[in-house]
Amino acid sequence: MTTLIKNGIAYINNRFSRKDILLKNGKIQRIAQTINLDKVDQIIDTSGKYVFPGFVDIHTHLRDPGQTYKEDIASGTRAAAHGGFTTLCAMPNTEPVVDNIASVDYVQRRAKDLGSARVFVIGAITKKSEGLEISEMATMKSGGIVAVSDDGNCVQNAKLMLNCMRYATNFGLPLIIHAEDYNLSGKGQINGGKVATKLGLTGISPLAEEVIVARDIMLAENCGAQLHIAHISTARSIELIREAKERGVKVTCEVTPHHLLLTEEACLNFDTNTKMKPPLRTEKDRQACVKALKEGIIDCIATDHAPHADFEKAREFDQAPFGIIGLEIAFPVLYHYLVKQGYLSLERLVEALTSAPVKILNLPESALKTGNPADLTIIDLGAETIFTPESILSKSKNTPWLNQKVSSKVLYTFLEGRQTWKAE
Amino acid sequence: MESTPQFVGRSLYDLDDYSSDEIMYILEAAKGMKEINLREYKKIPTLRGKTVCTLFVEDSTRTRMSFELAASRLSADVVSFQATVSSLKKGESLQDTVNTLNAMGIDLYCIRHSSPGSPQLVHKYSGKPVINGGDGRHAHPTQALLDIFSIWERLGNLKGLKITIVGDILNSRVVRSDLIGMTKLGMEVTVCGPRTLMPANMEQIYGCKVEYDLAEALKDADIVMGLRMQLERMTEGLFPSLEEYSRHYVLSKETIKYAKKDALIMHPGPMNRGIEILPEIADSAQSIIVEQVANGVAVRMALMFLILGGKL
Numbered sequence: 001m002t003t004l005i006k007n008g009i010a011y012i013n014n015r016f017s018r019k020d021i022l023l024k025n026g027k028i029q030r031i032a033q034t035i036n037l038d039k040v041d042q043i044i045d046t047s048g049k050y051v052f053p054g055f056v057d058i059h060t061h062l063r064d065p066g067q068t069y070k071e072d073i074a075s076g077t078r079a080a081a082h083g084g085f086t087t088l089c090a091m092p093n094t095e096p097v098v099d100n101i102a103s104v105d106y107v108q109r110r111a112k113d114l115g116s117a118r119v120f121v122i123g124a125i126t127k128k129s130e131g132l133e134i135s136e137m138a139t140m141k142s143g144g145i146v147a148v149s150d151d152g153n154c155v156q157n158a159k160l161m162l163n164c165m166r167y168a169t170n171f172g173l174p175l176i177i178h179a180e181d182y183n184l185s186g187k188g189q190i191n192g193g194k195v196a197t198k199l200g201l202t203g204i205s206p207l208a209e210e211v212i213v214a215r216d217i218m219l220a221e222n223c224g225a226q227l228h229i230a231h232i233s234t235a236r237s238i239e240l241i242r243e244a245k246e247r248g249v250k251v252t253c254e255v256t257p258h259h260l261l262l263t264e265e266a267c268l269n270f271d272t273n274t275k276m277k278p279p280l281r282t283e284k285d286r287q288a289c290v291k292a293l294k295e296g297i298i299d300c301i302a303t304d305h306a307p308h309a310d311f312e313k314a315r316e317f318d319q320a321p322f323g324i325i326g327l328e329i330a331f332p333v334l335y336h337y338l339v340k341q342g343y344l345s346l347e348r349l350v351e352a353l354t355s356a357p358v359k360i361l362n363l364p365e366s367a368l369k370t371g372n373p374a375d376l377t378i379i380d381l382g383a384e385t386i387f388t389p390e391s392i393l394s395k396s397k398n399t400p401w402l403n404q405k406v407s408s409k410v411l412y413t414f415l416e417g418r419q420t421w422k423a424e
Numbered sequence: 425m426e427s428t429p430q431f432v433g434r435s436l437y438d439l440d441d442y443s444s445d446e447i448m449y450i451l452e453a454a455k456g457m458k459e460i461n462l463r464e465y466k467k468i469p470t471l472r473g474k475t476v477c478t479l480f481v482e483d484s485t486r487t488r489m490s491f492e493l494a495a496s497r498l499s500a501d502v503v504s505f506q507a508t509v510s511s512l513k514k515g516e517s518l519q520d521t522v523n524t525l526n527a528m529g530i531d532l533y534c535i536r537h538s539s540p541g542s543p544q545l546v547h548k549y550s551g552k553p554v555i556n557g558g559d560g561r562h563a564h565p566t567q568a569l570l571d572i573f574s575i576w577e578r579l580g581n582l583k584g585l586k587i588t589i590v591g592d593i594l595n596s597r598v599v600r601s602d603l604i605g606m607t608k609l610g611m612e613v614t615v616c617g618p619r620t621l622m623p624a625n626m627e628q629i630y631g632c633k634v635e636y637d638l639a640e641a642l643k644d645a646d647i648v649m650g651l652r653m654q655l656e657r658m659t660e661g662l663f664p665s666l667e668e669y670s671r672h673y674v675l676s677k678e679t680i681k682y683a684k685k686d687a688l689i690m691h692p693g694p695m696n697r698g699i700e701i702l703p704e705i706a707d708s709a710q711s712i713i714v715e716q717v718a719n720g721v722a723v724r725m726a727l728m729f730l731i732l733g734g735k736l
Contacts, residue, residue: 192624193624193625194624194625194628194629196623196624197623197624197625197626197629198600198629199540199541199562200540200559200560200561200562200563200597200600201540201560201561201562203624269544270540270541270544270545311517311519314517314519314545315517315518315519316518316537316539316541316542316545317539317540317541317542318538318539318540318560319539
């Protein structure tokens, strides 16, 4: 199968230029000013459209095995393709938890058989992510995991965490942490601030995140571990990471689209699609996230795609589960609200969705380069997307942007030369 | 008296949805209802054929009785749903519960629930007006209305009056609704309690004063309100003992001296005598605590009357 993508504005080496791109045998065979070929299976004219390397999400909850009514590997990777993503890293907090090589194999095999995206597996830090005993990281590493994380949970015991870091480092595994001190977060529902006071909801203090960020930076600094901090949400956390980076600690971090775009004010109408961990913070925190992303203190964007069924979210606010979907939403909302409004360059947005995450977990490069796998997405920045329950391909529709219209539309996504998404 | 279109079919989640004129209109209506409650035959036919459901997912005998009496006195039919003896206990969702009740033809819901925002959910699922009878720590607007009514009836006006509310501000839905309603009507509100029981950003959100010292807080108060101190807060590490709390924050003959002479004494009940308030104050001539309960029925009658489009 050969596909010729003509006249697109291609993102190459962090710059944009008009190129023709030929995909053959699953690879990018040629990139040139003009390619004219008679014998191709498909020619896509992309005049005025953008061609990006396939996006990479290092923080996805596919819910498979165990909670396939929320999402499964087939639907989750279809949603990824719809959002321009070609590579995902699956978080291990499934049922059962991916804390053993058999579970790693299961996810990899299903993804290979059914997937519309390439899936890398993240293994648990502790058995069942209970924060009590170190998981069989080395065995899982031989089975292909790219990192360890207890995401959704946080190892509370500092001594154990230090040992986990030392052990993971022994086998070259980065650790991804969900920073949350349980005593400080308690039964909190939203950010511990003005809106929580007004709504009478229990707050989650920013300290719940910050004390663990500080602790794990110190632990990682002590033992030389590679630490990646997931979904950073407060200005103070960012400062802690900035200082650590300046000291040379091996620490990186990610931010979600919702922490870049929304604040606690979004919770005022009790919409359970504004409920997630960490919670939406204040405007000051949000602006700090945007600034840090721009400056590179925040390394990359990750969706924290967390599907929950309608009936679970249609509950009383304090009984609804935490989390929202993000794969299909991320690029359009970030382009619409940050790039189009001039808060972030398109180059940095694409970098934060492609080469930056890849670097953190040492994944195969996602770049438009001859010889690379033909993973790419074609986006029309002038068109519009409306997120409706029908248009969203994820099994779950839990997003605060439901039924909203934003600029840009993903037209095509290719994974190893195979078309995984095409807009109507 | 007659309801006006602006009230008909409207829910009451909290007082911020209602203008000061609308609140005064409700208070005027409550005055008329109070007169009915003083009659020998305390019943008028205005809501005959309407059905009011009290949906109480959190236990409360007093508030539920007050709502049910209010509905009965207006001749509405009343059905009572209590979580402790119902399907919700068996794991049915609020959505399914409301769908089931709605199929039976409910015209108005009065809900009490431990989760903030649940009255809005009941409206979303039923399409019917909902009166919030207390949702978690969020709001308790009918209590605020009866508090304001009680002050207004006694003192004849509201603007410029100083009220000090003392106790567990953090966990009180009454305070939150009182603050919205009272400040809207021009009252000056001071809240007082230890820092561990004081939520963040109170001044910014409500335009009230925050004091941690009781004597300071009571200065020049026209009205003093105590709040129920809940025993379980101790286990949450918010204060060490009821005795120590009492020593610093109890409303007694001794401490009430800091307020204006003859300041009104209020309490939303149920009281812990000897902890947040001493009997010498609770039962004094200044106290209007029992009157608050009577006024609660009148205020709830007024709301049902207005929302269900009653006529007198």
